[in-house]
Amino acid sequence: MKFKAKYLILFLLFSVNSFAQEDVNRFVNEMLFIADEFATPAAEGASYQAGAGWFTSATAIKPWKVEVSFHGNALFVPSNRQTFTISNNELQNVHEDGSAILSLRGDESNAVIPTAFGGETDVYFEGNVLGQSFEFQALEGVNKSMVAYPFVQASVGLPHETEFAARFLPQLTVDGVAFTTYGAAIKHNFSQYFRFNQEEDFQAAAIIAYNKFNVEYEFPAIDIPNVANLNLIDVNANLWMASVMGSKLYGDSFEVFGALGATNSNFHYAMGGSGPVLGQINSALGGLDQSQAQFKADLGFNFYFDRFKISTMATAGKFFHLNAGLHFRI
Numbered sequence: 001m002k003f004k005a006k007y008l009i010l011f012l013l014f015s016v017n018s019f020a021q022e023d024v025n026r027f028v029n030e031m032l033f034i035a036d037e038f039a040t041p042a043a044e045g046a047s048y049q050a051g052a053g054w055f056t057s058a059t060a061i062k063p064w065k066v067e068v069s070f071h072g073n074a075l076f077v078p079s080n081r082q083t084f085t086i087s088n089n090e091l092q093n094v095h096e097d098g099s100a101i102l103s104l105r106g107d108e109s110n111a112v113i114p115t116a117f118g119g120e121t122d123v124y125f126e127g128n129v130l131g132q133s134f135e136f137q138a139l140e141g142v143n144k145s146m147v148a149y150p151f152v153q154a155s156v157g158l159p160h161e162t163e164f165a166a167r168f169l170p171q172l173t174v175d176g177v178a179f180t181t182y183g184a185a186i187k188h189n190f191s192q193y194f195r196f197n198q199e200e201d202f203q204a205a206a207i208i209a210y211n212k213f214n215v216e217y218e219f220p221a222i223d224i225p226n227v228a229n230l231n232l233i234d235v236n237a238n239l240w241m242a243s244v245m246g247s248k249l250y251g252d253s254f255e256v257f258g259a260l261g262a263t264n265s266n267f268h269y270a271m272g273g274s275g276p277v278l279g280q281i282n283s284a285l286g287g288l289d290q291s292q293a294q295f296k297a298d299l300g301f302n303f304y305f306d307r308f309k310i311s312t313m314a315t316a317g318k319f320f321h322l323n324a325g326l327h328f329r330i
Contacts (some may be wrong), residue, residue, distance in 0.1 A: 023129050024277055026094075027101045027227065028284050032096050034086065035269060035285065038139050041081040042116040042217060044235040045319050047294055049073055050213035051263050053153070053323040054165055054185045054329055056302055056311040058203035058247040059256060061157030066330040069155070071167075074148040076320040081117040082145065101127040105135055114207050116217040116233060119143035129227055136222040139233075142177055149179045151251040153325075161189035167211075177218075183211030187245070200249050207261070209241040220267070221273065228275030236268040243298075252304065257313075259298040267280050294318070 053071045061067055087110035091100040102109055105124040113123050118141035126135040132224045153167040170181045191203045214236050221231040243261025250256070271278065300313035302325075308328045315321040 005116060012067050018026060022049065023101060024227070024280070026099070027127065027129050027224075028277065028281050030100060031281055032284050033091065035233060035281075036137065037086065037236060038115055038141075038275040039117070039217075039235055039269050041077070041109070042215065042233075042235050042293070043064055043237060043265070045075050045077065045117075045267040045271075046213050046215060046235055047239055047263045047268070047292070048172075048184070048296070048315055048317065048319050048321040049147075049149075049215075050211035050239045050265075051209065051215065051241045051261070051296065052240075052298075052315055052321055053061045053247065053311075053325055054209050055163070055187050055205070055207055056300060056313060056325065057257055057329075058187075058189060058191070058245045059199060059249070060161045060163040060187060060189045060205070061155060061329075063157045063159050065157045067155045067327050068330060069327045070150065070169035070183050071153060071325045072148060072150050072321045074146055076200065076322070077117045079145075081234040081319070082141070083112050083114055085112050086112075092254050101129060103127065109285075111138075112138070113138040114143075116141045116235075116255045117144055117147070117217075126318045129224065132225055134224050134227075136224060137220070139222065139230075140219045142219075144177075147177060149177075153180060161192045162205060163187045165209075178183060178216040180214040181211060183209060183213075183239075185209030185211075185241075186309075203247050203249075205245045205247075207241070207243045207245055207259070209239075211237075211239045211241070212222045213239060216272070224275070226276070228271075228273060228281060230271050230278070230281075232272035234270040234272060235268070237265050239263055239265045243320055245298075255304065257298075257300055257302070257304040261298070262293060262295050264291060265294050269301045281322075284315045 092098045102125045103271045105126045111123045121138045123138040151169040157164040166184045171180045187207045189205045191197050215232045216234045218232045223229045240261045245259040247257035305311045311325040313323040
């Protein structure tokens with residue numbers, strides 16, 4: 001009898017743990033759905049931020065000449081990338097059996113809540129995990145319609161009308177948004193192969209670039225007792241870009257340039273915070289790693305002076321992006 005009682009107790013403990021783990025798994029999957037909607041606009045914006053300002057002329061720097069540039073990037077966020085709509089039905093549809101842990105608090109069945117770029121919200125989720133009821137406020141963003149940051153870039157001219165550039169920015173925090181970026185690019189001028197080609201003629205070039213871009217968005221901490229405390233989302237992007245560029249110099253001091261290109265970005269998300277389930281959340285977030293291709297168009301101009309030039313570039317697509325640079329020839 002003791003033998004049977006022992007195994008009955010073990011069976012009951014196993015069953016309780018299984019149901020508890022199932023609740024945790026459901027909670028994690030629902031948080032993944034919310035985190036993906038929250039972070040996707042930031043990931044899309046990262047490709048514009050990482051791909052801007054590599055080159056501002058199709059003409060290459062003379063061999064072994066060096067140019068040091070100080071850039072400022074500004075990403076303008078449209079209103080449809082600052083919020084998203086979520087419903088109880090969507091949370092239920094995360095699971096095959098339609099049984100969700102989380103739901104919107106109150107009588108509302110759907111609500112508009114912020115993305116990483118959005119602002120404050122009074123929307124709350126509620127649920128029950130491990131036999132404990134809880135509620136938490138929906139994630140709040142950085143409340144920015146424009147995200148700006150600086151970086152430094154250096155370029156060197158190579159033989160055969162080729163130019164190499166590299167950029168680096170150690171972690172810089174601006175209003176709760178932390179940026180880190182580094183990368184390299186190469187440009188090759190094709191106008192040199194035309195029979196008649198002068199510097200003041202229209203110039204054409206091809207560009208290939210790689211950029212690693214990391215951005216962390218802090219938000220007011222959400223605490224689920226005995227589960228997790230979450231306070232930031234990290235977006236890590238690896239971006240490849242290929243584009244064709246054209247430029248035309250007018251006189252000695254003014255140049256217009258434009259480019260058409262495509263980017264392919266691989267994104268990885270991670271949540272920051274603490275708690276026993278945080279590792280499981282981030283492991284599951286790894287399953288959301290995605291590759292995204294985008295097309296973009298650039299248009300800009302340069303003003304040349306004796307030892308430096310000033311550049312401005314605008315990029316249009318899902319976002320509008322501005323890049324301004326101050327370039328010194330050494």
